[in-house]
Amino acid sequence: MIKQKAIVLFSGGRDSSFVALLLDSLGYDVTLVTANAGISPNSWKTAAKPAKILGFPHELVKVEKYIYEEAAKIAEKDGFPLNAIKHIHLKVIEAIAHKYHKTHTTIADGTRRDDRTPRLTYPEMQSLEDRYKISYVAPLLGFGHKAVNHLSDVMFEYDKIWTGKKPTAEYEIELRLVLEKRKKGIVKKIFPKNHFHSVVTKVKKR
Amino acid sequence: MIKQKAIVLFSGGRDSSFVALLLDSLGYDVTLVTANAGISPNSWKTAAKPAKILGFPHELVKVEKYIYEEAAKIAEKDGFPLNAIKHIHLKVIEAIAHKYHKTHTTIADGTRRDDRTPRLTYPEMQSLEDRYKISYVAPLLGFGHKAVNHLSDVMFEYDKIWTGKKPTAEYEIELRLVLEKRKKGIVKKIFPKNHFHSVVTKVKKR
Numbered sequence A, B: 001m002i003k004q005k006a007i008v009l010f011s012g013g014r015d016s017s018f019v020a021l022l023l024d025s026l027g028y029d030v031t032l033v034t035a036n037a038g039i040s041p042n043s044w045k046t047a048a049k050p051a052k053i054l055g056f057p058h059e060l061v062k063v064e065k066y067i068y069e070e071a072a073k074i075a076e077k078d079g080f081p082l083n084a085i086k087h088i089h090l091k092v093i094e095a096i097a098h099k100y101h102k103t104h105t106t107i108a109d110g111t112r113r114d115d116r117t118p119r120l121t122y123p124e125m126q127s128l129e130d131r132y133k134i135s136y137v138a139p140l141l142g143f144g145h146k147a148v149n150h151l152s153d154v155m156f157e158y159d160k161i162w163t164g165k166k167p168t169a170e171y172e173i174e175l176r177l178v179l180e181k182r183k184k185g186i187v188k189k190i191f192p193k194n195h196f197h198s199v200v201t202k203v204k205k206r
Helices: A014-025 A043-054 A065-078 A082-100 A122-132 A145-155 A171-182 A186-190 B014-025 B043-054 B065-078 B082-100 B122-132 B145-155 B171-182 B186-190
Strands: A005-009 A029-036 A058-062 A106-108 A135-137 A156-162 A196-203 B005-009 B029-036 B058-062 B106-108 B135-137 B156-162 B196-203
Touching (some): A005 A014, A014 A043, A014 A156, A058 A082, A065 A171, A065 A186, A135 B145, B005 B014, B058 B082, B082 B171, B122 B135, B145 B156
Parallel strands (some): B005 B106
Antiparallel strands (some): A156 A196, B156 B196
């Protein structure tokens, strides 16, 4: 049996770190990738340190800026960012599939079952797998927030970065910049407050 | 951190075996349970040998026969067994929650993303978790059939039991008996042919 090579979409946070360790323990050869559109060209580097802590190779996937323009229009129309972030997520997964489908069998992300994470629909998953002949896996889809939080607490120490305070490797950072450029003051209106991203600082248990 | 105790609904097949090993590797204290309504009182024992091979304690959960009567009516009306099996599945998960929620934090099953496995809806998962204060996890929900089959092939050797040929610990066995008693010949009409259940015979890799 040839070892399967998996790309894990990685923000440096607990969820994508958990997915990386899980796939590694299942025997996959893991490479982490972080998306960036060049709008905040250094923010993806926030994920570099957690990647090093986990011990997997880490690569940048460049995505097109117009995707964030499209997403900004969606967020403006909705008055909240969820569907905009979902739009970016699907486009990023497609960019990853396009780049890696000839060398890797599997693309994974940290989508959870019941948080407001961006999520591919079932037809989107199927379409992706059929077009690129890859497996899309989202191991946390089968876990609720209580279970994921428990597992994360067992596995990781992490910093909480309050959203908007410092750049992180999340899509949100670049989306905020595009939105604010289009319409001053909008970010404060449509993004939820008191929301944090985690950045893994230590693996306690593998 | 107290070790969390998980009940894994277990048929002896690859999927529930995979879930048991996965939760074990994540640090859960795993107990396997197999459901039986006393209609085919020994069929659940098919799961006993795989349970021993995996090395986890294995218990019987008795469920009420009327659940299978209700399911039989659903299958008769539908002309196919999927919704009937889903009905049994939800009732079995509830029986497990009722029996174990005071001693265990987590109930898990081998539901996959894109096979015709019986599946709890998202509101059913939420309701179960809220009523019993437990976590419901279905780790294979995030994996497509290609990925699951790959992982199973790496982990297990297994026998294929063609459905209807020999009793296995699946709900289907008792549902078939109830249906056939209600209406002779119906089982042959409504169950798919060339369908097999796996029974794990060896763990190749943990």
